[in-house]
Amino acid sequence: MTGTLTIVGLGPGDPRYLTVDADAALRGAEAVYGYKAYLDRVPARPLQVYYPSDNREEGTRAAAAIDHAARGANVAIVSGGDPGVFAMAAAVCEAIEHGPESWRALDIAIIPGITAMLAVAARIGAPLGHDFCALSLSDNLKPWDLIERRLDAAASAGFVIALYNPVSRARPWQFGKAIARLRQHLPPATPVIFGRAVGRPGESVEVVTLGAAGKTSADMATLVIVGSRDTRIIERRGRSPLVYTPRALAEVSA
Ligand code: SAH
Numbered sequence: 001m002t003g004t005l006t007i008v009g010l011g012p013g014d015p016r017y018l019t020v021d022a023d024a025a026l027r028g029a030e031a032v033y034g035y036k037a038y039l040d041r042v043p044a045r046p047l048q049v050y051y052p053s054d055n056r057e058e059g060t061r062a063a064a065a066i067d068h069a070a071r072g073a074n075v076a077i078v079s080g081g082d083p084g085v086f087a088m089a090a091a092v093c094e095a096i097e098h099g100p101e102s103w104r105a106l107d108i109a110i111i112p113g114i115t116a117m118l119a120v121a122a123r124i125g126a127p128l129g130h131d132f133c134a135l136s137l138s139d140n141l142k143p144w145d146l147i148e149r150r151l152d153a154a155a156s157a158g159f160v161i162a163l164y165n166p167v168s169r170a171r172p173w174q175f176g177k178a179i180a181r182l183r184q185h186l187p188p189a190t191p192v193i194f195g196r197a198v199g200r201p202g203e204s205v206e207v208v209t210l211g212a213a214g215k216t217s218a219d220m221a222t223l224v225i226v227g228s229r230d231t232r233i234i235e236r237r238g239r240s241p242l243v244y245t246p247r248a249l250a251e252v253s254a
Pocket residue numbers: 012013079080081082083084085086087114115116117120163164165166167195196197198199200219220221222223224
């Protein structure tokens with residue numbers, strides 16, 4: 001007997017960002033697995049059982065949820081934002097690739113959510129209006145040297161860069177180093193957006209220059225968008241600025 005495993009994106013925070021599909025998937029689940037801060041966002045349902053785990057235990061959590069579903073239950077596993085962006089959908093795929101053959105027979109559905117870079121971008125204009133990439137600054141799962149090479153490549157190729165996981169308690173210096181690295185490729189006036197806890201109580205969105213970005217504080221709930229040479233700021237009297245990257249580029253600008 002096999003059940004189903006649904007990997008659900010919760011969006012950036014507030015329940016209004018939960019899609020109708022995600023809400024339905026959560027309603028239908030008997031058991032919900034996830035990082036405890038994300039499980040707190042799941043609306044409580046009668047008879048539903050919750051399996052909280054720590055942030056770093058993604059592999060073990062994925063295996064436990066798969067095993068539970070393989071024993072016949074209708075199981076959901078949740079991620080903040082989108083489950084396919086630095087999150088649980090890849091952890092589940094890794095577990096299935098390396099796990100018992102029987103896990104491949106499981107019904108799996110992945111329900112997308114609004115990822116942090118889209119939520120932050122929408123608050124401030126259209127910084128992702130032209131080519132962009134997303135990079136996680138966490139060196140827990142890849143070497144720092146590779147991160148630096150990717151920052152060099154992305155900035156010199158003219159991509160706007162969304163930086164996930166800029167800082168954590170265990171990674172205090174990486175963000176400053178990344179900004180210093182990007183300054184080797186981009187002018188000090190390049191716009192940099194710090195979106196913190198967007199879609200949650202106490203959210204903030206701040207626009208600074210790349211020159212000042214190293215001194216701006218970021219934390220685990222911050223998504224940073226570093227503009228390209230083409231990204232522009234429209235100042236507006238009495239209103240927050242609009243930051244955008246034009247759709248059309250006349251020539252190679254990197
Ligand atoms: N799957 C998530 C990303 C997980 S990585 C998604 O699609 O959004 C965790 C990182 O995402 C955080 O360190 C932060 O950089 C970013 N993040 C997640 N939620 C956020 C929010 N509400 N506001 C700003 N950044 C957020």
